[in-house]
Amino acid sequence: MMAIGQQLGRAGHNTPSRQIRSVVFLLALAALSSGLPDVAAAQSYRFDQVKIEGLDRIEPATVLSYAAISRGATISAGDLNDAYQRIQGSGLFETVEIVPQGGTLVIRVQEYPTVNIINFEGNKRLKDEDLAKIIASQPRRVYSPSQVEADAGKIVEAYAQSGRMAARVDPKVIRRDGNRIDVAFEIREGTVTEVERISFTGNRAFSDRRLRQVLGTKQAGLFRRIIQRDTFVAERVEFDRQLLVDFYRSRGYIDAQVSGVASEFTRERDAFFMTFNVREGQRYSFASVSAVSEIEGVDAAEFQSQVKLRPGTTYSPLAIDNAITRMEALALKKGLNFIRVEPRLTRNDRNQTLDLQLALTRGPRVFVERIDIEGNTTTLDQVVRRQFRTVEGDPFNPREIRNAAERTRALGFFSKADVETRQGSAADQVVVDVNVEEQPTGSLGFGLSYGVSSGVGVNVSLQESNFLGRGQFLGVNISSGTDNVNSSLTFIEPFFLGRDLKFRFNTYYNTSDSDNSDYSTRFVGISPSIEFPISETGRLELRYELSAGKLYSVEPYDAGPPATGSSPILSREQDMGELYTSAVGYTYSYNSRLTGLNPTSAVTLRFGQDFAGLGGDVESVRTTALARAQTKVWQEEVTLRAEVEGGALHMLNGESRIIDRFTGNGKIRGFEPNGLGPRDLGAPNEDALGGNYFAVARLEAEFPIGLPEEYGITGGLFWDVGSVWGLDDTAGVAEVDDSLNWRSSVGFSVYWTTAIGPLRFNFSKALVKEDYDLEQNFDLTISTTF
Structure with missing residues (x-):
């Protein structure tokens, strides 16, 4: 009888339905040739023993656990197909065959080889040691084709982040004796994909030249071989969009948006044209600025002097944020805990003005349980902790935590400084998590x-x-x-x-x-x-x-x-x-x-x-x-x-x-x-x-x-x-x-x-x-x- 594995071994080329039909057909053919009375009986199997062949490093129990076929149990052709799929899907074997031989089920496997060495060929811009940190495949581990393909994609992504969008990576396998292989990543780095032109649509208040100064991405200029900010990096586009929005809003354009960014290849496909679609809106200024108190016993007049915003001042989120920070700091000096300042804006679209009301409200009674700092191997905890004006046991102030995060990033000691909060041991407790990555200083x-x-x-x-x-x-x-x-x-x-x-x-x-x-x-x-x-x-x-x-x-x-x-x-x-x-x-x-x-x-x-x-x-x-x-x-x-x-x-x-x-x-x-x-x-x-x-x-x-x-x-x-x-x-x-x-x-x-x-x-x-x-x-x- 033909081995079932010879049909199922082509799983990468056949759909599951076609595999099942093949199994059913073979079992029916076997039943007819044996003189059994009907096809239905031929579709059921019962094995007294399971024999596994081809194992070297892997234990038989591992294969049996994936097959999930019990001795003496009646199974169908579909069950055999499922067993094959589970064994093949384990990623441990290069080939799998399932062969019924009377009351014995023979499972033949060929284990994936062990990776001997990993080489990188053709790379000049990224060093071997840097690429080795990117990939998951490692020497002296079992070879996985899917993992190697994923590693090739990671290398391509790393080149794309450095502006080489045309980079190509082809993984190659070289067979060695002793069921070992060498993996070679053949790399074609390509040229740097530059930003040839940056343009804007919808901008009336500011020229293209002025807006280009805001962006982190720059056009290719005289020193294109030295300056790296003129290379196209897809992850930088969203950052540039936010920079534009912040620029407009800090200058009074409260409705400013960047509706989209079009990135197109040049005809030679060696550079990009970038177009930012800007919606400026109208420029607003403050018509009136006032402080009010919604807390009994707290006089808003004492906080009015901390606002420092005058009518006619151009709207700016940073100015409002600084005013709130000053007012909340004054509240702490007065011993007023859990005070929050809520900004309330009323738009006057007819004359493009805003009425700003800063309301003193009572915030939730939440305390800082602790501040956890992770990722600092050289920098002492106290260097990060002193950027927080809040300590354990203090009332929780979200604005102060955000400001502390900005101060931590401004130190220049870390390439990344993320500050997040999560609930602590009780509903009124908050844990502040600070995750940093150090950089050379x-x-x-x-x-x-x-x-x-x-x-x-x-x-x-x-x-x-x-x-x-x-x-x-x-x-x-x-x-x-x-x-x-x-x-x-x-x-x-x-x-x-x-x-x-x-x-x-x-x-x-x-x-x-x-x-x-x-x-x-x-x-x-x-x-x-x-x-x-x-x-x-x-x-x-x-x-x-x-x-x-x-x-x-x-x-x-x-x-x-x-x-x-x-x-x-x-x-x-x-x-x-x-x-x-x-x-x-x-x-x-x-x-x-x-x-x-x-x-x-x-x-x-x-x-x-x-x-x-x-x-x-x-x-x-x-x-x-x-x-x-x-x-x-x-x-x-x-x-x-x-x-x-x-x-x-x-x-x-x-x-x-x-x-x-x-x-x-x-x-x-x-x-x-x-x-x-x-x-x-x-x-x-x-x-x-x-x-x-x-x-x-x-x-x-x-x-x-x-x-x-x-x-x-x-x-x-x-x-x-x-x-x-x-x-x-x-x-x-x-x-x-x-x-x-x-x-x-x-x-x-x-x-x-x-x-x-x-x-x-x-x-x-x-x-x-x-x-x-x-x-x-x-x-x-x-x-x-x-």
Whole structure:
């Protein structure tokens, strides 16, 4: 009789119904040939024993468990077919045959071979060790065709995520003796599938150029071989959609949506065209903003001051969220637990305004049972835990948990930081699960810098932003240029004494040969400091500095003839030798971006003073101040900046030195380093002397110049006006000019964001200057780290 397995062994090519029909037909044929009275009897079988052949590693009991055929039981042809399907579906055998032989059922099997080695061939972009982590097949395990096919798909997906959509993977099997095989994945990586063009439909308020700046995906540009964000990654599309929606809504477009993204291959099928379909809607602003209380005994007037949203302010979800955070924080300070702030918006479609009501309500009585942190192998739990202002036993606040998740991601220590909540041991308990994946936080950098005046410089830096897993920063930096060598060591503890106190310790050793002057300087010092918040937008730094400064290599003045040497002022300062400065100081800084009220504008203020005289050789008061404002206009295509900066040095005893005074370097464009300010015109060297005071105002506009956005090239116009003036010691020197003489310059800038670092080309012209000032009409700065 023909073996049933010979028919059932083709299960991969026949449907189950055809298999059953084959079994029934064979059994009927066997019955007729044996002279049985009817077909129905031939379709039933009864076996006294089951014989299994072909086993090597697998136990017979395993096969019997899959077959599920009992001795002495009556079974049908369908039962035999089911037994075959179960054994074949176990994935343990390459071939299966079921052969009835009278009262004995013979099951013949051939086990799948063992995988000897796994090779990857043709891969260059992804390394063997990286691919080995992707696949599930492993050496010294049983070969599974379905698993190998699935592994090939995983490799293709990995290449697709890196932008190689045309990658192909063909698994090959090489037979070896001893029922072993080698598995080889033949890989054709293909070329990178770039994003050739990104366009938008439905956008009226913002140009395509502006919207492209929002996306994480970029168009292919000049550095397409280096920049990876111009490759097409399907998983990034959804992220880009959300970025667009957040961009519009933060600017008042409450109904903004991205209805779809069309991704089409180019004709050559080597790049994509992406089109985002945008529905902007109307722009809304707040007509009225109020706080109300629905809790007995809680006065809403006390919380109104925390809103900080005024009528006419453009709608922004971030601004509302910050207002709610401030109100809930005030409630906690007052000892009011389980207070929730519910935002209620009423639309006025006729005039595109919103009435915002922030209602104080009573939330559910739910507590944080515990915070579980997993995935951190190097970073200590306390580094993550201190990002949560909630601890075990505190009332549960969903908004605070979300904010803590954002703070954890902002650390930069983790490639992934997921924060989720689940019910705890009771209905009023919540467990917060924090799952993180660590990423490298240390770097060794070698860099180059270039400036027209400073020349070529070399930088070497070693930094670790998560030192010993404690969240501390440790950095060593050494840089050298044509005329200077600077070295420093910095240590930062961002959570000193378990509080929001940033402790910084800095030590430095700097030497320089000043440009356009014939002298050298040397500084060495240490400076510990503490920085902490004093308001939502303000921080205060308190510091101490102990330093030693020396002026040397000053060429003595010789009246001649001919006269040679430097100014007698510098000679007298050199004669002071090395002086020690012991000073305490503070700096207050303000940043309006922290409130999130206006995403297109920002204001930064900084004011600081240093008081020297707590020991040491120098007694002085040094004051500096800076005010900076920035805004975007004309569909956010143009960025306007304005800065005002100034400083004053007041000596309490003795005279100031050139190493303590202001030089104005980098403050006013269009002039060389040490190219303006007080100068001894009677000295042959006409050395720049610096001044006790400086003031400067800078206006600047940055705008597109018509080039494709992906090239990263924009233009700018600037106007600078300022001066450096004032000396303490001018005795015996007749031709010193330390008067308040204003200078100004105008110019054009080209900004170029490149793969090797940001470049800036400045073309300037001094409008107002003194005859002895040194102009610089062109400047190029380049800095890169590799």
